Amino acid sequence: MRMTFLGAAGAVTGSKYLLELGSRRVLVDCGLFQGVKRLRERNWQPLPLDPRSLDAVLLTHAHIDHSGYLPVIAREGYRGPVYCTDATRRLLSIMLPDAARLQEEEAEFANRHGFSKHAPARPLYTEADARAALALLHPVAPHSDLAICAEARASYSHAGHLLGAASIRIEAQGESILFSGDLGRMRDPLMRAPDPPPAADWVVIESTYGNRLHSGVDPEAELAPPLDRALARGGVVVVPTFAVGRAQLLLHLIARLKARGAIPDAPVYLNSPMAEDATPLYQDYPDEHRLGAAELAAMSRVAHFVKSVEESKALNTRVGPMIILSASGMATGGRVLHHLKAFAPDERTLILFTGFQAAGTRGAALLAGADTIKIHGEWVPVRAQVLQLHGTSSHADYRELVAWLAGSPRVPRRVFVTHGEPAASDALRQHLRRALDAEVTVPEQGERFSTL
Numbered sequence: 001m002r003m004t005f006l007g008a009a010g011a012v013t014g015s016k017y018l019l020e021l022g023s024r025r026v027l028v029d030c031g032l033f034q035g036v037k038r039l040r041e042r043n044w045q046p047l048p049l050d051p052r053s054l055d056a057v058l059l060t061h062a063h064i065d066h067s068g069y070l071p072v073i074a075r076e077g078y079r080g081p082v083y084c085t086d087a088t089r090r091l092l093s094i095m096l097p098d099a100a101r102l103q104e105e106e107a108e109f110a111n112r113h114g115f116s117k118h119a120p121a122r123p124l125y126t127e128a129d130a131r132a133a134l135a136l137l138h139p140v141a142p143h144s145d146l147a148i149c150a151e152a153r154a155s156y157s158h159a160g161h162l163l164g165a166a167s168i169r170i171e172a173q174g175e176s177i178l179f180s181g182d183l184g185r186m187r188d189p190l191m192r193a194p195d196p197p198p199a200a201d202w203v204v205i206e207s208t209y210g211n212r213l214h215s216g217v218d219p220e221a222e223l224a225p226p227l228d229r230a231l232a233r234g235g236v237v238v239v240p241t242f243a244v245g246r247a248q249l250l251l252h253l254i255a256r257l258k259a260r261g262a263i264p265d266a267p268v269y270l271n272s273p274m275a276e277d278a279t280p281l282y283q284d285y286p287d288e289h290r291l292g293a294a295e296l297a298a299m300s301r302v303a304h305f306v307k308s309v310e311e312s313k314a315l316n317t318r319v320g321p322m323i324i325l326s327a328s329g330m331a332t333g334g335r336v337l338h339h340l341k342a343f344a345p346d347e348r349t350l351i352l353f354t355g356f357q358a359a360g361t362r363g364a365a366l367l368a369g370a371d372t373i374k375i376h377g378e379w380v381p382v383r384a385q386v387l388q389l390h391g392t393s394s395h396a397d398y399r400e401l402v403a404w405l406a407g408s409p410r411v412p413r414r415v416f417v418t419h420g421e422p423a424a425s426d427a428l429r430q431h432l433r434r435a436l437d438a439e440v441t442v443p444e445q446g447e448r449f450s451t452l
């Protein structure tokens, strides 16, 4: 068995792990690089292999940094199976075409306004490429035994991070490797806890929060005071949120806070067609989350769903108090940019981040206290209050990551720490070293390791 780290090594995005099992080649995750330009440029460099030489692709979950490169390999001729859970398949049918439209819109916008350095700017892929990728998806039931090829088998288990999110164990020629995927929290208000890890010789574990703790924070208690103060001063609360997962958690928390009168009864707008499409999916996968029918109904009712671009623009002419939830979660694109442009200059505004902000994103800049941010080629002054919630993270913190791996039936021989900024990955490496008697490595981009 040989493994090459083609992404999420030294960074949180671009997850792609190439496994060579004898003459067979399997790609685990097929993610897009996001964040700083140096990373985004990697999306334009060809993979160090011909995608047509792959025997299978296995996806841990639907987030674009794990799936958003699929349209590229589909365009380049990959026609083999892409295995994922059924919930992941349903989410991808919403998310991949949207990712493609975003690529196309940004290229078109850049051309129209002439601020691209490339003339003409072209999209990384199109909606047609995304549809070609969707045609390759094969749903897999969690805990079932999947034959990837004659030499290798795989099994998916719940990772608790997002609807359909899984850890994947692959076994070939008596050797085994477990990919944690992105791991959720043990006590998330929305999602179920991750399954304990099955035994494996090698483990690849994420480290988004490898140097942070947030498992003690009650998200509802954390959210109430800043929300209450901002709405009481007549402010607009702009919540850049991932359309799937954190948007629904926020709706659930806001519904609960409103029901018990903890915040003013201000209007709530969900301005993300993708989040609107994803919300009903929670009803179809009751095993994946903790909400009952009444809570699901309350979550769906609490916000007004903004449909058209006109309605979205009209929101910017309104005054507070109101709450606007809109994608993208790191303010790297999407409709939220227009709301930030409109409301960031107002000191009554509260900009509330709900998840991890990768280096180089507008989200990271705002949290670092930037007094201006560039949106669509224009500098926008920031006078708004900017806050990050910790309890709404969809990722386990280091204590939860170590506890998860320590729950393995046997200590793995070797652990690879990926999917983190370098300081976070190194911190998790040290925590794991102390907790387990295993060799722990932080691989670099492009680095290759041979068997066991």
Ligand SMILES: [Zn+2]
Binding pocket: 061, 063, 066, 161, 162, 182
């Ligand atoms: Zn994820």
